[in-house]
Amino acid sequence: MKVLIVYDSVFGNTEKVARAMGAALEEPAEVAVKHVGDVTSDDLTGVSALIVGSPTRKFTATPAIKAWIKGLPPGSLEGVHVAAFDTRIEVTDDTPGILRFFVKLFGYAAEPMAAKLVKKGGTQGLEPAGFIVEGTEGPMGEGELKRAAAWAARMPI
Numbered sequence: 001m002k003v004l005i006v007y008d009s010v011f012g013n014t015e016k017v018a019r020a021m022g023a024a025l026e027e028p029a030e031v032a033v034k035h036v037g038d039v040t041s042d043d044l045t046g047v048s049a050l051i052v053g054s055p056t057r058k059f060t061a062t063p064a065i066k067a068w069i070k071g072l073p074p075g076s077l078e079g080v081h082v083a084a085f086d087t088r089i090e091v092t093d094d095t096p097g098i099l100r101f102f103v104k105l106f107g108y109a110a111e112p113m114a115a116k117l118v119k120k121g122g123t124q125g126l127e128p129a130g131f132i133v134e135g136t137e138g139p140m141g142e143g144e145l146k147r148a149a150a151w152a153a154r155m156p157i
């Protein structure tokens with residue numbers, strides 16, 4: 001069983017989440033955790049599960065993650081369980097109303113990423129998930145790395 005976790009990360013938080021997920025899946029799978037810029041087509045060979053993660057930036061995934069998913073050949077994820085996650089800021093009562101409105105309207109990165117992975121032939125393995133960073137640059141919210149590991153551990157591999 002081979003699992004590939006592909007991430008992008010500007011301040012390092014999404015990378016930390018991806019690595020926590022990798023550690024959770026290490027037994028019994030063979031896991032590779034790779035920055036989106038380092039993934040080659042060989043990395044996808046024989047993969048039974050693919051998890052893709054991105055920071056939410058302007059309500060969507062980073063250009064690099066979007067381009068990578070777009071560049072996957074049609075049908076290339078047939079037989080692969082796929083899941084997507086993002087990191088995001090928490091919307092609270094203190095969040096300015098206009099930002100709350102846009103978040104409601106445009107959402108986060110994970111759901112459209114997951115839909116695109118399914119469009120490439122993948123089978124959704126887990127519901128899309130978002131993990132909270134404190135402020136813009138982090139660190140991760142309390143307990144979020146643990147929650148991320150528990151989410152990934154449910155991935156069918």
Ligand SMILES: Cc1cc2nc3c(=O)[nH]c(=O)nc-3n(C[C@H](O)[C@H](O)[C@H](O)COP(=O)(O)O)c2cc1C
Nearest residue numbers: 009010011012013014055057058059087088089136
């Ligand atoms: C330019 C910019 C746009 C952002 N847009 C959003 C957004 O639309 N929604 C959100 O929840 N967080 C947003 N954030 C916060 C990021 O999600 C946060 O910086 C990111 O999760 C940190 O992950 P990283 O350390 O892996 O880059 C934004 C941050 C920046 C710098």
